[in-house]
Each structure stands twice: as C-alpha cells, then as structure tokens.
Amino acid sequence: MRTLIRGGTVVNPAGPQPADVLIDGETIAGVVSPAVAAELTADEVIDAAGCYVIPGGVDAHTHMQMPFGGTTASDTFETGTAAAAWGGTTTIIDFAIQTPGEVVPECLERWHAKAAGVCAIDYSFHMILGGVSDDSLKAMDYLIDHEGVSSFKLFMAYPGVYYSDDGQILRAMQQAAGNGAVIMMHAENGIAIDVLAAQAAARGDTAPLYHGLTRPAALEAEATHRAIALAEVAGGTPLYIVHMSATEALTEVSAARSRGANVFAETCPQYLYLTLEDQLGAPGFEGAKWVCSTPLRSKHEPHARDLWRGLRTDDLAVVSTDHCPFCFKDQKEMGRGDFRKIPNGIGGVEHRMQLIYQGVADGQLSLARWVETCATTPARMFGLYPRKGVIAPGSDADVVIYDPAGVTRLSVETHHMNMDYSAYEGREVAGSVRTVLSRGARVIDGGRFHGRAGHGKFQPRGLSTYLR
Ligand code: URP
Ligand code: ZN
Ligand code: ZN
Numbered sequence: 001m002r003t004l005i006r007g008g009t010v011v012n013p014a015g016p017q018p019a020d021v022l023i024d025g026e027t028i029a030g031v032v033s034p035a036v037a038a039e040l041t042a043d044e045v046i047d048a049a050g051c052y053v054i055p056g057g058v059d060a061h062t063h064m065q066m067p068f069g070g071t072t073a074s075d076t077f078e079t080g081t082a083a084a085a086w087g088g089t090t091t092i093i094d095f096a097i098q099t100p101g102e103v104v105p106e107c108l109e110r111w112h113a114k115a116a117g118v119c120a121i122d123y124s125f126h127m128i129l130g131g132v133s134d135d136s137l138k139a140m141d142y143l144i145d146h147e148g149v150s151s152f153k154l155f156m157a158y159p160g161v162y163y164s165d166d167g168q169i170l171r172a173m174q175q176a177a178g179n180g181a182v183i184m185m186h187a188e189n190g191i192a193i194d195v196l197a198a199q200a201a202a203r204g205d206t207a208p209l210y211h212g213l214t215r216p217a218a219l220e221a222e223a224t225h226r227a228i229a230l231a232e233v234a235g236g237t238p239l240y241i242v243h244m245s246a247t248e249a250l251t252e253v254s255a256a257r258s259r260g261a262n263v264f265a266e267t268c269p270q271y272l273y274l275t276l277e278d279q280l281g282a283p284g285f286e287g288a289k290w291v292c293s294t295p296l297r298s299k300h301e302p303h304a305r306d307l308w309r310g311l312r313t314d315d316l317a318v319v320s321t322d323h324c325p326f327c328f329k330d331q332k333e334m335g336r337g338d339f340r341k342i343p344n345g346i347g348g349v350e351h352r353m354q355l356i357y358q359g360v361a362d363g364q365l366s367l368a369r370w371v372e373t374c375a376t377t378p379a380r381m382f383g384l385y386p387r388k389g390v391i392a393p394g395s396d397a398d399v400v401i402y403d404p405a406g407v408t409r410l411s412v413e414t415h416h417m418n419m420d421y422s423a424y425e426g427r428e429v430a431g432s433v434r435t436v437l438s439r440g441a442r443v444i445d446g447g448r449f450h451g452r453a454g455h456g457k458f459q460p461r462g463l464s465t466y467l468r
Pocket of ligand 2: 186242243293294
C-alpha cells in the first residue's frame, strides 16, 4: 500500500521545507518536491495543506504501570501508548526495573510481558539498575549485546528504594565507559532531602508544598555536579541527566559541555509551565496532583526561562515527559497528612508535542528545534535513529500531520490518559494533531482513534550516536 502525504510543510532538524511524503508499507519511500510528487501514484492521498508534517514524537522517559510509592502508575502500556498516540508521540522508551538482589535479565522479561501485545505505538526499554552488583554490571553488557537495551538509569535520590551510592554509581559508569551505554541519572541528593523532609514533617509541615521546599535546587545542582565528576573520573562515560528542573543544575551541565564532556540533559513540560506556588502550593491537599521529583520550581526564580534557553542552545537536548501518572483519588490521597507518602509523578505523555509547539508559537523555539528536541535527538541519543525521529527515505513511516491553525484544550474531560485529573486543566495550546501514522498505519485521524492494541512493536536499540 502506497500513501502520499501531499501539500504539507515537512519539518526536520534541518528546517521546514514544502515537500510531499511517499510511504510504501511501513516505510518512508521518498520526500519529494510537490512538482515531482504530481507524477507519483498512490493508493491513498492525505491532504496536508496548511499543516506541518513531522516525525512522530519519541518520548524517551515514561513509566507505564510502574510500581512506586506503595501503588502503581495508573496508565497501563495499553492506555498510555494510546494516549501518547493521540498527542503525536509514536515511540516511547519506558523503564524496566531491577531492585536490589533481582536478576537483571529476568526483570527485563517481566517488563516485556507487561508491554507485549498491548501497545498502540512502538516501544523500547531502558533498564533501571536499583542494585549495582557484580552480576548486574555484567548484565549491562548482556543487555546491550543481546536485548537491544543500551541505557541504564541510576538514582541519587530515593534512599532505600532505587538509590545507589557514589561507589555503586562509579562502578556502573566504569562499566558503561567500556561498553558504550548511556547512564541516565536522577540527580538529587536523596540523603540530604530525606533529612529535610523528616525535619519538615516533625515540625508539622506536611502539606504537598513541603515536597518542593525540602528538595531545593541546590541539592539538584550538587547531585548533577557529582554525577558529572563521577562520569569524568570513570573515563568520559556518556551521562544523561533526566528531568532537569533548576537553573543551578543546568549551569553544571553547560559548564561540563563547554569542557567537551559527554554530558546531556532533558527537561519536561511540567518544568516549563507549572510552578511551586501555583500548582504544588495550591490550597489544601490539591497540590498533591503536582508532586513529582525533581519538584516544580518557584515562579519567582528564573528556572523556566533558563530551561527554554537551554533548549535553544542545546544544553538541554531532549524534552521527555517522565510520564508517571497517579489518580488523585486513592493514589495521591495516600499522602494526606504526610507529603512523603504522596506517590511521586505527573502524567503528560499525551501533551508533550503540543506544549512544546506552544513554545514555538511563543517564540521560544524554532520549528526545527521543536522536532529535534521531541523526536530526532531522543532517537539519536538512545540508538533508534534513523529508524525513528526523522522524515527521510528508509525511516519508519511514523508521521504526524500537525495543524498550526488548530487549538487544543487540555482537560480531564477530553484526555485519554488513565488519570482522574489533568495537570494542565483548562490550558489551551496552539496547534492540534490531525493525523498520526505509526509505521504507515493510521492511529489517529479526524479526531478518532483507529489504532490497535498490539500494533506497537518492541524496538531493540543500538548505542547512542552522540558518543564522543
Ligand atoms: O516523580 C517522578 N519523577 N516519578 C517517576 C520516577 C522518577 O524519578 O523518574
Ligand atoms: Zn527520576
Ligand atoms: Zn522518571
């Protein structure tokens, strides 16, 4: 089956160009000038006049049905990948999890069993190493060579859960320096945070706001600095700092990158749009909806402005969502009376492409940078490029037709994520997703879901193409 997407503006990292896109089966067969396309025949023609034709979004940080904080993230692989498709994301990279003492390949198998046969879009896995040991270090090599898993997340936060100490982190980084893996780091000083959180609770400061106040930016920056130092000591291990929220942490990354270090970082829409005061500090227990780590930052400090700047300058390479949804009822409510018991996470996999396009409409980012940070760079960073992340001959036909004249209203009434609230309730963003193709198959079109649970396939990944 041949499909021609006609009359649109194709946007790749090289910039926008008027072009038609020919799809043959699951693959892009050609990107051609409209004059040449007039000669082509196809079984189906999609009119994209007035629209952008962009590579399907690659969300490199999601947690479908993640067991966390005494409960489980409320989107399954089925509901979460369908919601992602509604928003123009056609690939997610989720996290398989190893906890101390568990055998890493067995953990990966468990996550395969959760996702296999139910995803609406393609998916892949990073591995969380919750227990660094001789066996788990050896397993890193095995996962890279045999399982298509080439990135490993470590935590400097959450003592007693996923936390690794500096020695464990150094050992994992040394292993990665040898095998080419990317180390993804949750960079917050969890030991110091736990002291501050216990002190706040002892004072009776138990509202959700204190989740943010006990995780100061200085402790994100300190951990970021330490992670960079450890990666340099380990021999230049590629290091990717996840969910960056603070100016001070970004400064550490910028300095390391200026030295030529293999250091990268992502941010997420919540840190660009939501704040400590307006969301986390909402009256009563409402702020629990926005408890996530790293936390939302103060609107009286320049974090969001600086994160946008980082996205422009490439000190922030990627926008992911860290999608980790919990319902307010019964899940977030577990922390009434003690913010430490609120499960950490925000859902947003459906809204990333629109929220970052709003940055284009606001003059924060170019069209090319929108596509690069949301699709191309995550694909390159994590070994999916050029199969994913670009509109080019030979790439998978993961294509989004995006209407810049549309408006999308974000609300629990209309979203498709399995959450009983929206972190962005009532917000209107520029543009709307008109059509989404995943490997040539229509998943979203004309406001309807045409996808199928099980269409999405596991994507084995190679090494990052950003290694220096
Ligand atoms: O609050 C968050 N970020 N929850 C998900 C787990 C993590 O640390 O990424
Ligand atoms: Zn994290
Ligand atoms: Zn996460």
